[in-house]
Amino acid sequence: MLQSSLVSEFLGPVSAGRRKSSFPRNRPLSPHCGKDDSPAGMKRRIEELLLLGEFNAAVGALLDPEQVCSVASSWLQEVVGWNVRSLTFDEGEAGRVQTYGVGDDGPVSEFCPGSGVGNGASAEGPADEKNVRRNNGNDIRTYCFSNGLGGLTVSRSRGDGSQYSDEFVAGIVDALARSLANAREYARLRILSMRDHLTGLYNRRVFEAMLEVEARKRTLSPFSLLLIDLDDFKGINDTFGHGAGDAVLVSVAKMLRLSFRKADVTARYGGEEFAVLLPEAALDSATRTAERFRRNLAAEPLGCDDGTIRPTVSVGIATVSDRTGLDVARMVEEADRALYRAKSGGKNRVCGTHLERQDV
DSSP: OHHHHHHHHHHOOOOSSOOOOOSOTTSOOOTTSOOOOSHHHHHHHHHHHHHHHHHHHHHTTOOOHHHHHHHHHHHIIIIIOOEEEEEEEEOGGGOOEEEESSOOOOOGGGTOTTSTTSOSSOOOOTTOOOOEEEETTEEEEEEEOTTSSEEEEEEEEGGGGGTSOHHHHHHHHHHHHHHHHHHHHHHHHHHHHHBOTTTOSBOHHHHHHHHHHHHTOOOSOOEEEEEEEETTHHHHHHHHOHHHHHHHHHHHHHHHHHHSOTTSEEEEEETTEEEEEEETOOHHHHHHHHHHHHHHHHTOOEEETTEEEOOOEEEEEEEESOOTTOOHHHHHHHHHHHHHHHHHTTSSOEEEEEEOGGGO
């Protein structure tokens, strides 16, 4: 009730939606004058708290880092008059550094040496303003994220420098850093839900969805499906242990990445079985690629404490040229039959089949 009356007394009715700050843009205020209990000081604190609430509402629920950057940039420009020149953040486990903005102010690591995007000593804090440059009458300031994962560079008129308190600036920067961290974590978890935890390949659910998409494309280009099964994998587990079995699965995944194109989709299909989708690959091309993969894997023995493991694989291929009325389940079944022929024919080999129109 008290808060409501204060807001009404000092600010008047608060309308819904985005507001411009009511502070005069060019009238300097004194942010470092200590505690200010005057009506003007209380009005400014309330105004800043409301603006911080609006900013948190604008960016707090966003789950895409690029969207966080875009919305934050628009809000800061429209509401408080700051032009975002660059917004840099580390994508963590992905190992990439992303920069959003139009400025050419050098890497943020130059100004935030303790951030995850550079090297050096610890940054002094989110509202550290020692890194100030001048450009055409404007201050260009870099604020370091306190979590060490990036920073914000803004351009603002010199009159704006004393308009907002240090606490407000720190609140904006911390809210932005928090939103980017949350969005990045969401993206990480989304990727994990699509990947097999051991090999890092796509899981079966994602692979089957991609296979359906490929099958529905309106094109006359052929495509091929490979089903790959490790030979005698149970014997590897029984002889060398499940840890060695996991190492073999990881080595197969590594060889898959090395042997196939970036456009190809590789997945762990289940247990010791893998699958590969080869867009625009006829049967002869798919067979050559599968043979190369099979030979490369057999030529790479895997050492372990109890000896040397020489893993081999059998491969079944199904290729489709005419996708009209294609039943994906039928294609998977034919690839599985080809895999069975490879197994029954002595293992460590490749067998394939081309599905004609009447077969699909």
